[in-house]
Amino acid sequence: KAGVTQTPRYLIKTRGQQVTLSCSPISGHRSVSWYQQTPGQGLQFLFEYFSETQRNKGNFPGRFSGRQFSNSRSEMNVSTLELGDSALYLCASRDSTNTGELFFGEGSRLTVL
């Protein structure tokens, strides 16, 4: 089985721009979660989607949004980028068994200049 795939792996944007990141979960996984990783804050939960519906949401401003498609692929969007949005954005998927294990992608490294 292919793992969680995130694109692009690296990108550079300037303040005020917007960015869209993409995530393809493991085949058969219907839940996709997004996390932001920064050196000082560790992994912070952004949101989780399940069957095209947002199931959980973290404490991020409305500039951060996401969606999930019928094939479980997910995108997250950040509008009006700020310098502090520079981070590694990680996508994770899981199935509906009871292990709770999240399978992470390698992340998209966003740098905002």
Place this chain on the structure above:
Amino acid sequence: DQQVKQNSPSLSVQEGRISILNCDYTNSMFDYFLWYKKYPAEGPTFLISISSIKDKNEDGRFTVFLNKSAKHLSLHIVPSQPGDSAVYFCAASAGGSQGNLIFGKGTKLSVKP
């Protein structure tokens, strides 16, 4: 407000000795706990989990201990190997194995040969 705390940013251990990584939590609703390991330039990978109905779970060299009254869990690695050098994240969920995971900031473990 950090609900999951890993108070040691780093830990250095000699190869063959025991590594003990600690994690404290504040939310008494957490009922499922996991440890993830992360190498540079890779996404986190699942290591071991424990439900709140247990106080210990073991998998090979890795054992997780849960002390609910103290709201504390720890990960023991015995014996430690140089390949264990990575950042270890503690995570907790209030919705069982399918709740969204709240992560700590991580502890960087260095195992010296």
